[in-house]
Amino acid sequence: MNLNTKLVILFLCIALIPMIILEAISITEISDDLLYQKELALDSSLVSKIADIEHYLDTRQIQTKLFASTFLPLQLDLNKIKDPETLDKIQILIDAMLVEARSNSLNNFGDVDTRSSINTIFFSDRDGKILASTNRGLIGHKIPSEFLDQISQTNYYFGGFQKNQVISRNYVTFSEDLRDLEGNIFGKIALQTSLNAIEGRNLSTGLENNNSIFLVDSTSRQISSDPKVKYSVQNWNSETWLIDRCFAGQLISEQYINKDGKEVLGVLKFLKNENLCIVGEITLDNVFSPIYDLQFKLLTVFSLLLVGIVLVAIFFSRTISNPIKKLSTTMNEIRKGNFYVKLDKKSDSSNNELDQLTNGFDKLLQYVQSTQENLQGLVKVQTRKLEDSNKALLENMNLIKKQQEDLSNFKEALDKSANVLITDISGTIVYVNDDFCKVSKFSREELLGENPRIVNSYYHNKEFFKNMWETILEGKTWKGDIKNKAKDGSYFWSKSTISPLLGDNGEPEQFIAIHTDITNQKILEEKLSEALKNVQESELQKEEFSSMMTHELNTPLVPIKGYCEMIKDTDTFGPLNNDQLDFINKIDSNATLLERLISDLLDVQKLDMKKMSFLITEFNLGGFMDELKENNMHLMKNKKINFTLKYPKNLNLNTDKQRLRQILDNLIRNSVDFVPIKDGMISVEVKIKEKNIIFSVQDNGPGIPKDKQSHIFKKFYQIDTSATRKHGGTGLGLVICKGIVEGLEGKIWLESEPGKGTTFFIYLPAPKEKVVIEKLA
């Protein structure tokens, strides 16, 4: 089966199967619906017909009773009716009844009556012998016994009679017994009416043509005025069981084949009062005729659709299969080796996948074609390239030769610029260059086969060489400066780079040592470090200088001052005259000044070098102040100065006691020099502010002008230069004071106004917390 057929079938399946299913479902639905509707219609028709029939039967019975009542005034009895005169009267009465009934029929019974007018009224005796009748032909005849039995049971009978014969034509006969005053039955009156109103033909009036409604009695006889339908023998249907069921009281709605051999839908209802069954039938052809119409129309539409779909399917399958066929043909051509086949090129912008496939194939084809061409070109090119590369190879070989030459040149250059030494893995020298020989002063023959230890100067320790060997044996490069010893015992320094030359297995096979002679550089370095050492030494000497100076300058003063003191000790060493005592005092005081000057100079130097050290100890302020007072008392006495000290009791200080003394001595001595000769006053006070200590030294001297206060802590500064000698200071006292106070992390300042005296303040911070904690611990 080719693709086209498959596609067509596929299309059909897709389009038709759902339609067929849909149709089947809808037709089934419609048929059910139609059946139900028809059934309903039949049912309602039957109901209305039943009403008609009952109405008819009721009215006729009532009429019969009315007629019977008209006999009452005649006061008849069994005997009287044998009287011909009476019979004449009865005859007249009956005739009058018929006339009246027919004339009133329109008013009284409507159109029912027109179709079922009273045919005959007759009067019979008790035994059924007709005595009077509107149909004179019946008089003298006896009502057939069969007929009579029926009437006596139901008051009416579907049928009529003529003479002695029961006829089944279109008659219903109603009868009523007539009684005398005593109640004895003396005769019967009967109305024989035509059956038009309730026979099948008329029952079906007003229904659709194909509907038929008829009545069936309990013996399954169809009630009909149709001469063809024989009353006595006609079974309406062979399916008597339906009738049986109907008479059993069931409502029946069934499809069956009726007496005419047609398929019908029948509805059967039981009229209980009349002991009848009413049947409505409609042929199924009739019921389903709209569906047949619909089916026909659908079939037409389906056929048209089928044709359309087939056409469309064929068209589409062709649009798909044709290009494929074309492609396959092209491919076959290509397989045969014909690469120059042409394809119909489609628009590139086409959305059609097949067009794109075709284009793709076309491109592929073009590519193959161009590749074919390129290949041929390529072979040519490659051949040319091969020739070229041969040429290049030759050139490269030349280049390699040249590089080898370069390498040997490089080696030469290296040989010329550095000392090169190569050893094998065991450290035996296998190569040295001329420069190395020159520097080491060994000949090449002496060096080859030897260990580099031959030039060891033993300047470096074993660790140095161990480190070097470990580095290069690991395959790394070692760099360092080595001091070597030449053959003649002189030393030479080299900056060395020792690299292992690795073998194929990655392990070192040889070591190449490239040395640069740095002997001159090293000599310079050595000189430099020596110079540095000298500088450091001189620094040290400078430090030692102070102690040396102290010693050397103070030593001559010992005998000078000592002998002065001894000479003045007249008790021990004999008396002096006043001049001699004056001279000795002058020598002594100048020696003392010299001593102080030396001490101050050394202190200043220490401060400048920042080498002053402090000895911090804990001491009692009271004891300290007592000593201060005692030591300065002779100065105060000489000038009769009022010297007062104020300080808190029981206070311990943590500072350099001697340096503090030095400061206070200095300040007090200054004050002593400047207070007036009379009423001089110096007051030393100690105050505590938040554990910090403030010393103040107050005097009532001339004071210091503001503009000079900032200069007062400068070296050799004297406010009044002319007073230098008079005061005998060194000009260094306050400088040292300031240096010491700052060394103790304190502050020194002054408050002064000319004429109001001067107060110096010394602030010493409280010992740091750390110190306190240590002490507590």
Next chain:
Amino acid sequence: MNKHFAIYHKITVFIMKVLIVDDNQDITGLLSKFLKAKGFDNVVTNDPRDGLERIKEEKYDVILLDISMPEFSGIDIIQTLEREKILKDQKIVIFSATAFTTNQINDLLKKEGVQACLKKPIQLNELLTAITS
């Protein structure tokens, strides 16, 4: 006051024997004359090593020792004595040229057997106090 001192010393310290160790002859001369005048028996040496030998040989009531001496200093002498465990038997008064007590001097003063430190130039009355206390 000086009178009192002198009389006191003449009487009570007559037998006190003082060793003076200083490389400076002028100083030893001064001290020797002064002490002799004040009634102390004294021995002088200008050689520190000799001083050390003398200390080892003989017991002195007071040793006056200069700290700053070339080659073998007063500190060396004290350290030797300490090593030989005879320092604590001595009463040494040292002279220091430095005006202020350094840590070094302070350490020396902490040792048992080192009595006092006098700064140069020496005040002779201070010297007397140091010897007799």
